[in-house]
Amino acid sequence: MTKNPTSAASSPELPVSNSPETSPPLTDSHSLKLILKERLKKNIGIKGEFYLPCLPSMLDDYLKLLSDFLKVLGQNLDAAQTENLRTLIANALTEGFKNSPHANLIVSYFPANPQTGLGGGITLNTKIQVESMAQKYHTWPDIRPEPLFGSHPDAKVMAIVAELGEAGKAAILDVGAGPGRNSLPLARLGHSVDAIELTPIFAEKLSAAALAENLPIHVTQGDVLDPLLRMKTYRYKLAIATEVLSHFRYPEQIRLFLGKMSDAVLTGGFILFSTFLAVDGYEPDEMAKQMSELCWSYLITRQELEAAIEGLPLEIIADESVMEYEQKHLPDSAWPPTPWFVSWASGRDLFPVQETPPIELRWILVKRL
Numbered sequence: 235m236t237k238n239p240t241s242a243a244s245s246p247e248l249p250v251s252n253s254p255e256t257s258p259p260l261t262d263s264h265s266l267k268l269i270l271k272e273r274l275k276k277n278i279g280i281k282g283e284f285y286l287p288c289l290p291s292m293l294d295d296y297l298k299l300l301s302d303f304l305k306v307l308g309q310n311l312d313a314a315q316t317e318n319l320r321t322l323i324a325n326a327l328t329e330g331f332k333n334s335p336h337a338n339l340i341v342s343y344f345p346a347n348p349q350t351g352l353g354g355g356i357t358l359n360t361k362i363q364v365e366s367m368a369q370k371y372h373t374w375p376d377i378r379p380e381p382l383f384g385s386h387p388d389a390k391v392m393a394i395v396a397e398l399g400e401a402g403k404a405a406i407l408d409v410g411a412g413p414g415r416n417s418l419p420l421a422r423l424g425h426s427v428d429a430i431e432l433t434p435i436f437a438e439k440l441s442a443a444a445l446a447e448n449l450p451i452h453v454t455q456g457d458v459l460d461p462l463l464r465m466k467t468y469r470y471k472l473a474i475a476t477e478v479l480s481h482f483r484y485p486e487q488i489r490l491f492l493g494k495m496s497d498a499v500l501t502g503g504f505i506l507f508s509t510f511l512a513v514d515g516y517e518p519d520e521m522a523k524q525m526s527e528l529c530w531s532y533l534i535t536r537q538e539l540e541a542a543i544e545g546l547p548l549e550i551i552a553d554e555s556v557m558e559y560e561q562k563h564l565p566d567s568a569w570p571p572t573p574w575f576v577s578w579a580s581g582r583d584l585f586p587v588q589e590t591p592p593i594e595l596r597w598i599l600v601k602r603l
Contacts (some may be wrong), residue, residue, distance in 0.1 A: 255450040275308065275353035281344035287528050288337040288362065289331025298324055300341065309356050314530035318495060322360055331360045334368055335483065335527030338363045367481055373432040383412050384571025387419040388476050389563035390597050394506055395472065404471045407498055408477035409458050413439040421449035428466065429453045458494065459487055465498045473499050475507040488542040495548050496602060505548070505600040508556050510581065511536060518587045529584045533593045543600070552599035559597060
């Protein structure tokens with residue numbers, strides 16, 4: 235959507251007299267050079283775009299970025315123009331972030347008057363570009379090598395499944411199944427698998443693979459957080475959600491997810507999910523929270539996890555590092571699962587530091603009481 239444009243102030247026009255010349259000609263070389271440089275602005279044009287992630291916490295930084303850029307072009311905003319630009323950007327960032335953590339604020343700039351170039355000021359237009367998680371994932375098969383999420387099922391998933399007993403008696407729910415990295419191996423063991431997948435292209439791939447092998451997998455394309463998406467109740471011995479909660483946005487969504495899983499799992503059954511947890515002693519601020527959504531690394535504190543589970547018939551029985559567990563238990567040929575996994579799971583996609591980041595992807599195993 236396009237917002238109203240705002241214009242930066244231009245350099246003042248030099249007064250021109252209509253009366254006959256009465257003063258001596260201006261011949262000072264330095265003064266004439268400054269005048270020519272000012273005149274040259276009329277013949278200089280510029281246009282382009284800034285793509286700014288819609289993170290409301292970055293308002294002041296973005297405003298400084300744009301103001302400094304305009305100053306380089308010889309355009310100085312007065313107080314009223316600065317406030318107008320602030321309001322324009324603030325509203326756009328809030329609206330974009332509300333729609334998606336992957337929304338961009340596109341700020342385009344061009345001469346206010348093409349005939350006078352930079353001498354006539356700069357106009358700024360703003361537009362919000364929204365891209366959903368499903369839309370971003372849709373392009374993965376075209377830009378990333380297969381297998382998209384790894385060639386081997388999660389070692390933690392397979393370890394829990396091994397404890398469930400006879401394969402044919404264990405119904406499993408796979409939330410965020412993707413193209414089937416866990417669903418397919420589980421079904422090959424004889425488990426009945428119900429898979430939920432948000433991205434249509436992945437749901438189609440999984441359905442086709444299951445049909446080709448005649449595997450007991452039922453695929454539902456949809457969002458597990460959608461109130462209209464109903465799951466079978468009191469049915470599964472195990473529900474898994476690997477690399478799913480990293481796409482959530484609010485603690486309330488974790489509560490909703492756990493409530494749905496609680497209704498779906500049998501008493502004595504298990505829920506296994508991975509999530510980014512802040513280390514003890516680190517309290518994420520708004521900028522870190524918003525950036526974690528942008529980086530597909532939505533982070534919560536252990537206090538927020540405990541609040542989400544409070545009152546539900548669930549008990550956390552294990553809390554382990556995904557990185558450490560998977561590296562130890564996956565075959566050497568399967569580690570790392572993807573080229574991006576280590577950076578992402580260690581928290582370095584969000585905090586690209588040599589030191590240990592203050593967050594980490596953790597396996598959380600919950601028992602249904």
